[in-house]
Amino acid sequence: MKHESPLVKFLVWRIKHVSNRNFILILAGVTGLIAGSAAVTLKESVHFIQHQLTGNFNKEYENYFYIGFPLIGILxxxxxxxxxxxxxxxHGITQILYDISKNGxxxxxxxxxxxxxxxAITVGFGGSVGLEGPxxxxxxxxxxxxxxxxxxNAKKRTLLIGCGAAGAISAIFNSPVAGVIFSMExxxxxxxxxxxxxxxxxSVSGTLVSITLLGDDVLFSFKLVDSFKASDTPYYILLGMIxxxxxxxFTRTTYKVESLIKKAKNYMGRGLIGGVLLGVIIFFFPPIYGEGYNTIKSLLAGNQMNILDTSLFFSEISNIWMVFIFMIxxxxxxxxxxxxxIGSGGSGGIFAPSLFLGGVTGYLFASMLNVITWGNVNVSTSNFTLVGMCGVMSGVLHAPLTAIFLIAEITSGYELFVPLMLVSAISFSTSSFFEKHSLYTKHLIESGDLIQYDKDRQVLSLIDLNKIIEKDLLKIHPNATLGELVDLVRISKRNIFPVVNEHQELLGVVTLDDIRNIMFDAEKQRDTxxxxxxxxxxxxxxxxxxxxSVMSKFELSGAWNLPVIDNGKYVGFLSKSRIFNTYRKKLIHHNQE
Known part of the structure; x- marks a missing residue:
């Protein structure tokens, strides 16, 4: 005992004096504090880099810097x-979900x-992504x-993963409720x-760190200036659909562009191509530089012309329709x-881009509505901007409750709760009709690496197929005689005999039932x-x-045993009874955790 490490001594002491429940609560608080500190550090690092790079921009040459900085950051x-x-x-959150599902x-x-x-490098140098995912x-x-x-154990580690995520989100937005709901959703x-x-x-621990170190200087916040009017409900419904x-x-374009850029196999070449293309886009559309929260703040303040300040071609334009075209x-x-x-090798998340896109969509919708109705309708552009942020975030992340509470918390009130709920629900329903899964989960679910809300399938996914393949079945050559097969029957404990040629290709199977009536006929043993x-x-x-997929084949075929074939070669057999036995053991272990 004298050689025990301090950690072992602590764990032994903990088991004697601290219950499992209380120990988890302590660890949750510690995790939240560390995650909150990390969130503050990242936010301050990015803003420091951005200030050093763009703090003394000369507007006359600003666009040309926009071309180079994102490329440097990505490389x-x-x-x-x-x-x-x-x-x-x-996509970091996608990998987290994979680690929970497949890596214990x-x-x-x-x-x-x-x-x-x-x-910090990618976003600090102007990469068009957010900090929330990282x-x-x-x-x-x-x-x-x-x-x-x-x-x-794995189940408690999963809980602490959720605690870390909750602490991080609550710290970066000063939104403890949204942090908890994001983790759950x-x-x-x-x-x-x-x-x-x-x-x-x-989540509370993360928020306390943020308040202590940052005060009101959080990533994004806004004080409501306009109240919700019930008469605007039809327009909110339309905004939800849009x-x-x-x-x-957003979802389909992201997948398409990422798949295209990833066709470049050389990592530096991919980074160069993606960085140059990104720089060109930002050259023409400077609001896309970085996270985009400054653009949203300008729109909320009603200063839509500010987004044209650094635009190459629109800096002198005052026509509102040209502003609308620019926003579209x-x-x-x-x-x-x-x-x-992200596809070219940068690091960031889609959380902020979805908020940015929603904010611009909401502001554009409200502004166009006010213009085309010639003053007969006068909706709040700031309210529609905020609700639009909620709508697109709900649709992209498939996290409607997170979107609702995040916007409610960053506006320091629940004045917009009704339109937030309405738009979030409609947007989520509309998005889900076309895209059943979020950007985070789509690839994992399609590949079978993530199963949500289905305990039966979750337990099945824990079974390693290679470990339950049965390889003790005795093989027989197709040109062997019935007598040779009978000799195998005498020593075999199984009633299935795979018929395999010299190339290890499975040609068929013979069961004991197939030969039961003739197996003792001496003439047939010799000639058949x-x-x-x-x-x-x-x-x-x-x-x-x-x-x-395996269980579907068993169900459709009605078989209890099916052969396993890899690259045309016979590997062994899989039995439904062995799957059920393994499933039962996994289920007991899963519930015990």
């Missing part, structure tokens, strides 16, 4: 991620700091590794009452810019060959298939 990020950190950069909620330790560094990844990694440090697919209290503690369609455009163009190219930033009685199995399985 620096690629070099750092590929050759120093040696970590693949992409174990997240690499390097992610506790890698995304902070890379996103800081959620950072907070989640902190939670996972805190859990690993004190030897928690996006990170944790199966939330129980027991999880709720730790999430609250972590926000949903914009969300679909910004809406169309923003998803392309965000996809280029095996392929006479073999038959094809009703379906084939690949060892690379997911368990949902």
């Amino acid at each position: 620096l990020t690629v070099i750092l991620s590929r050759y120093i950190i040696k970590e693949k950069i992409g 909620s174990i997240i690499k330790r390097s992610k506790m700091f890698s995304r902070m560094i890379t996103s 800081i959620v990844t950072t907070g989640s990694a902190i939670g996972s590794n805190v859990g690993r440090f004190v030897h928690l 996006v990170i944790l697919a199966d939330v129980t009452i027991g999880m709720f209290i730790p999430l609250l503690i972590a 926000s949903g369609l914009v969300s679909v455009y 163009s910004v809406i169309l190219v923003k998803p392309i810019a965000s996809a280029l930033t 060959i095996v392929k006479t009685y073999m038959h094809s199995p009703p379906a084939y399985i690949s060892s690379h298939e997911n368990m949902q």
